[in-house]
Amino acid sequence: MSNTDRVPTPNQWKEHIKRLTAGGASYADVRYYSEDLSGNISLHNGNLVNPYSGGSGIAQQSESGYGVRCLYGGAWGFAASSDPAQITATFDRALDNAKTAAGRVSFPIRLADKEVLSGEFVSPCARDPFDVPIEEQIAFLNGLDAVLNQTGVAQRAINLSATRTKIEYYDSEGAEIRKQIINFFPSMTVMGRGTSGDMQRRTYKPPRLGESRGWEIMDPEHWHTEGERLVRELNELLVAPACPVDTRSVIILPDMMFLQVHETIGHALELDRILGYELSFAGGSFVRLEDFGNLQYGSTRLTARADATVPNSPGSFGYDDDGVAAQNRLLIDRGTLVGAISSRQTVTEANAKAGRDIFAGSGGANRACAFNRTPIERMTNINIDPGNDGNLDDIIADTERGIIVSGDRSWSIGSNREQFHFATEIAWLVEDGKRCGVVRNPSYQGMTLDFYRSLTAVGDASTWEVHYVPNCGKGAPGQIMQLGHGIPVCRFDNVKVGE
Amino acid sequence: MTRNIRSKNSPVFVFDTLNQLREHALTRGVRATFSWQREDSRLVRYANSAISLNTTEDVTRLYVTALEARRSVSTSAVIDPYDVPAMLRIVDRAIEMLPHASEIHYARTMPCLSEDTYTEANFDPELATIDGAEITAFVERATRGLETDDIMLSGNFSTGVCERAEMSTASPHINYWRGTDAGITLVLSSLKDKWEINAEQFVWRRADLDPESIYERLAWMREQYLTRPGVRLPLGAYSIVLGNAALSEYAFFLSYLSASGRMEKLGYSMLSTDDVGKQVLSPLCTMVEDPALLATFPVPVDSYGRHRERRAIFDRGVFTGFIREQSEADEYGEIPTGHDVTQLSLALLPGDRDVRTIQEFAALPRDRDILYIPYLHYVGLVNPSAGLITGTSRFGALFLKQDGSIELPYNVRLTLSLRDLFGKHLSWLSAYSEPYGSSSSYGARNPGTVLVPVLGGFEDVEIEISNESF
Ligand SMILES: [Zn+2]
Numbered sequence: 026m027s028n029t030d031r032v033p034t035p036n037q038w039k040e041h042i043k044r045l046t047a048g049g050a051s052y053a054d055v056r057y058y059s060e061d062l063s064g065n066i067s068l069h070n071g072n073l074v075n076p077y078s079g080g081s082g083i084a085q086q087s088e089s090g091y092g093v094r095c096l097y098g099g100a101w102g103f104a105a106s107s108d109p110a111q112i113t114a115t116f117d118r119a120l121d122n123a124k125t126a127a128g129r130v131s132f133p134i135r136l137a138d139k140e141v142l143s144g145e146f147v148s149p150c151a152r153d154p155f156d157v158p159i160e161e162q163i164a165f166l167n168g169l170d171a172v173l174n175q176t177g178v179a180q181r182a183i184n185l186s187a188t189r190t191k192i193e194y195y196d197s198e199g200a201e202i203r204k205q206i207i208n209f210f211p212s213m214t215v216m217g218r219g220t221s222g223d224m225q226r227r228t229y230k231p232p233r234l235g236e237s238r239g240w241e242i243m244d245p246e247h248w249h250t251e252g253e254r255l256v257r258e259l260n261e262l263l264v265a266p267a268c269p270v271d272t273r274s275v276i277i278l279p280d281m282m283f284l285q286v287h288e289t290i291g292h293a294l295e296l297d298r299i300l301g302y303e304l305s306f307a308g309g310s311f312v313r314l315e316d317f318g319n320l321q322y323g324s325t326r327l328t329a330r331a332d333a334t335v336p337n338s339p340g341s342f343g344y345d346d347d348g349v350a351a352q353n354r355l356l357i358d359r360g361t362l363v364g365a366i367s368s369r370q371t372v373t374e375a376n377a378k379a380g381r382d383i384f385a386g387s388g389g390a391n392r393a394c395a396f397n398r399t400p401i402e403r404m405t406n407i408n409i410d411p412g413n414d415g416n417l418d419d420i421i422a423d424t425e426r427g428i429i430v431s432g433d434r435s436w437s438i439g440s441n442r443e444q445f446h447f448a449t450e451i452a453w454l455v456e457d458g459k460r461c462g463v464v465r466n467p468s469y470q471g472m473t474l475d476f477y478r479s480l481t482a483v484g485d486a487s488t489w490e491v492h493y494v495p496n497c498g499k500g501a502p503g504q505i506m507q508l509g510h511g512i513p514v515c516r517f518d519n520v521k522v523g524e
Numbered sequence: 525m526t527r528n529i530r531s532k533n534s535p536v537f538v539f540d541t542l543n544q545l546r547e548h549a550l551t552r553g554v555r556a557t558f559s560w561q562r563e564d565s566r567l568v569r570y571a572n573s574a575i576s577l578n579t580t581e582d583v584t585r586l587y588v589t590a591l592e593a594r595r596s597v598s599t600s601a602v603i604d605p606y607d608v609p610a611m612l613r614i615v616d617r618a619i620e621m622l623p624h625a626s627e628i629h630y631a632r633t634m635p636c637l638s639e640d641t642y643t644e645a646n647f648d649p650e651l652a653t654i655d656g657a658e659i660t661a662f663v664e665r666a667t668r669g670l671e672t673d674d675i676m677l678s679g680n681f682s683t684g685v686c687e688r689a690e691m692s693t694a695s696p697h698i699n700y701w702r703g704t705d706a707g708i709t710l711v712l713s714s715l716k717d718k719w720e721i722n723a724e725q726f727v728w729r730r731a732d733l734d735p736e737s738i739y740e741r742l743a744w745m746r747e748q749y750l751t752r753p754g755v756r757l758p759l760g761a762y763s764i765v766l767g768n769a770a771l772s773e774y775a776f777f778l779s780y781l782s783a784s785g786r787m788e789k790l791g792y793s794m795l796s797t798d799d800v801g802k803q804v805l806s807p808l809c810t811m812v813e814d815p816a817l818l819a820t821f822p823v824p825v826d827s828y829g830r831h832r833e834r835r836a837i838f839d840r841g842v843f844t845g846f847i848r849e850q851s852e853a854d855e856y857g858e859i860p861t862g863h864d865v866t867q868l869s870l871a872l873l874p875g876d877r878d879v880r881t882i883q884e885f886a887a888l889p890r891d892r893d894i895l896y897i898p899y900l901h902y903v904g905l906v907n908p909s910a911g912l913i914t915g916t917s918r919f920g921a922l923f924l925k926q927d928g929s930i931e932l933p934y935n936v937r938l939t940l941s942l943r944d945l946f947g948k949h950l951s952w953l954s955a956y957s958e959p960y961g962s963s964s965s966y967g968a969r970n971p972g973t974v975l976v977p978v979l980g981g982f983e984d985v986e987i988e989i990s991n992e993s994f
Contacts, residue, residue, distance in 0.1 A: 072628040079786060079851025081589055081596035083625050088602040103579040107602045118580055125656040126575035159624035180790060216791055223909045224791035302571040304678040304720060305711050308901065397581045437904030437914045439935060441718065444989050446914045446937060448906045466907055470989060501680050502567055524939060
């Protein structure tokens with residue numbers, strides 16, 4: 026859609042929507058992405074090269090286009106295009122697609138009522154990464170690379186990944202929303218081959234570092250300190266003994282616990298998964314509609330929420346792609362399952378199928394990753410409330426025999442999210458309330474409900490960090506989404522650790 | 525009119541377009557590569573026995589890399605395929621950014637095609653024009669009479685035309701590919717009991733669409749799931765039989781963690797240069813990369829114009845060496861092997877067991893209990909250097925008991941080393957192969973498959989989590 030003189034005005038978009046409703050659509054919306062820009066700069070062992078493709082270390086990608094969604098006869102139709110000459114045809118195609126889909130409807134789609142809003146959302150960013158001269162970014166990377174280039178480090182990879190998206194949204198109910206979202210995901214990794222022959226690695230992906238997430242988070246002092254820590258920990262890993270294979274307490278730091286929550290609370294509580302909309306690929310959920318209000322998901326220490334109002338997180342986006350404003354909803358209240366990650370469509374269907382009003386309106390979590398994808402239930406910020414078990418030192422002191430795990434390395438989860446296996450980058454053994462040495466190749470596994478019911482310590486607010494997820498995959502066709510998790514240190518007892 | 529990706533003139537149109545970009549870069553005195561990807565895709569998605577999404581998209585992407593010997597910058601964009609001035613701006617953007625890049629420590633090789641290559645072996649005009657009504661008719665036929673109030677249909681029918689082309693300023697030649705594909709996954713699941721079974725098909729021409737084989741598998745599996753008892757298997761070692769989907773997943777990771785030269789350089793390979801020429805897997809295991817395998821959507825020449833040839837990666841278990849891309853050759857002084865392609869054409873060659881389907885296999889007499897795992901869900905790389913991966917069974921495991929009866933095991937987790945799986949555990953492979961789709965990506969449509977035997981037998985494989993219900 027580079028030919029901007031052919032881009033419709035707001036009124037013209039609305040006219041196209043009116044044409045669809047006049048043609049029989051009971052609802053229609055359009056999302057126009059005037060800009061969807063992503064930039065990537067990678068430094069690998071001092072070279073501006075993408076370590077995984079071997080391609081250029083500087084890459085910039087831009088997209089622009091529009092997606093039209095409409096309801097006809099209780100079924101969705103969708104069509105998208107990047108060609109401004111095809112707008113009328115694309116709207117028509119969306120309605121045609123809905124008419125085809127209406128030939129096979131089992132539960133006619135109805136959208137929950139919403140407050141019709143006009144609004145604007147701009148994500149907090151003091152210095153747009155796309156405005157930072159490439160030379161300045163490279164100078165930063167070279168300075169950091171010098172810190173990482175030390176004995177024991179065989180591979181050094183630093184990556185700066187940024188996106189800037191401008192979206193206009195219009196629907197047949199009168200909503201009109203504009204969003205500009207800048208996301209910035211820097212990271213650094215060091216790798217080295219240990220005495221056992223295995224490759225070990227340490228990675229730093231910063232949690233929320235303040236009130237905004239532009240280039241201002243690239244404070245050299247902070248990054249150099251973190252870089253020194255990574256190198257130190259990598260060198261400890263290179264000579265560390267293997268993780269024991271046994272059953273013990275696991276203390277999970279927020280930089281790993283976010284992924285545990287993501288996979289076994291977040292995905293498990295997406296209402297489209299619960300209703301069976303992802304069974305052809307991503308999977309379902311062990312949760313059933315009758316579980317809401319009844320299921321003991323975890324110990325009473327566990328309170329989880331979907332909070333799209335957390336300041337400065339990719340899981341906070343102002344309005345979802347149903348035009349619903351950001352929500353803060355409880356998912357698990359002191360151990361009991363009470364809520365889900367939901368949209369206008371799924372709450373209506375779930376309430377009807379359950380025969381009771383479980384959900385009061387949409388949870389505001391319907392999001393699409395691009396103009397050519399339809400919105401589906403996506404996590405916002407799926408958080409665990411801080412607890413009353415003190416700070417990390419207090420929790421360690423209270424642990425007889427355990428292991429502290431940090432840094433995600435691999436994740437594999439059952440298709441209904443009923444069980445899991447995680448490997449982490451590093452771990453420290455805990456004996457008699459004291460942190461002992463590092464062990465390599467740590468992993469742990471469990472059954473989701475047994476695991477959360479064995480939650481025996483939740484760190485206080487001093488341990489609570491907001492971690493970002495840049496790459497949550499879901500849907501068919503596939504979609505990658507950005508979101509967040511506010512997470513304290515957590516301890517679980519009787520967990521199987523080791524391979 | 526050239527506006528249609530299905531048109532006979534489309535290859536010429538793409539050549540003309542890329543050549544305009546090429547001439548523009550040459551005028552500006554810059555070396556550059558251009559790559560084009562266009563798709564016209566249709567997806568009909570089913571959930572809860574309804575069409576949950578019916579979507580079409582016509583998207584074109586342009587990728588440009590401007591480069592000097594030691595500097596490069598890439599830009600890409602979703603474009604209007606007829607808006608050349610906008611494409612030139614993407615070229616200009618790369619050219620403008622290039623001086624700002626710092627030099628790398630080695631020189632990059634510029635792709636230089638010495639001839640035009642037009643490949644349309646996987647393009648089927650019949651499949652290219654399949655419409656929504658024909659897709660829904662296929663699904664109706666493949667699932668007729670199998671749904672109930674409790675048993676719901678889910679699935680995807682994803683199809684499209686895809687067109688890719690490459691050119692560089694080094695020569696006025698094009699490497700063009702156009703193909704069609706359809707990937708079908710149909711799932712039946714019980715709302716009440718939460719079991720799920722599936723059938724899949726990956727084809728490039730309409731004549732290969734076979735709703736009857738999907739129906740036969742779904743109907744047979746459904747019968748088992750309605751009449752046999754569910755069982756939680758005790759942890760321990762089992763004789764297992766893997767289906768086509770599970771085998772392709774393991775075969776893909778085997779190639780990724782052993783054949784990929786880039787993974788070796790990153791230290792993430794389960795093999796090293798010391799393993800070349802050694803027997804590292806079972807003699808039953810031969811894996812090839814073969815551009816003659818039409819089912820894998822091959823290209824005859826790679827991005828650097830090298831004619832591709834069949835080579836074994838594992839020849840009866842002997843590791844023949846790493847696949848090396850040009851960028852590894854440039855950076856590490858290796859010799860490129862002609863594998864700079866969008867999708868490898870991988871096949872795990874068939875064995876000698878004369879069995880075509882799980883239906884047939886289950887009817888054979890057996891001298892032990894056998895756990896059938898059709899599909900592997902959500903594989904994690906626990907320790908890449910050890911080839912250790914983990915995943916969970918899905919879509920209809922069966923426990924085929926020695927006495928001829930069948931039980932329905934709840935899903936189990938396998939955490940194992942690929943070296944062991946394709947080494948000491950591998951017992952037999954079916955004599956028949958089928959392609960399994962690997963094109964389900966999060967980005968552009970680029971069809972690809974791995975060709976693997978329909979069934980494979982493995983002995984003494986440990987399960988480490990056994991679910992408490994379906
Ligand atoms: Zn995810």
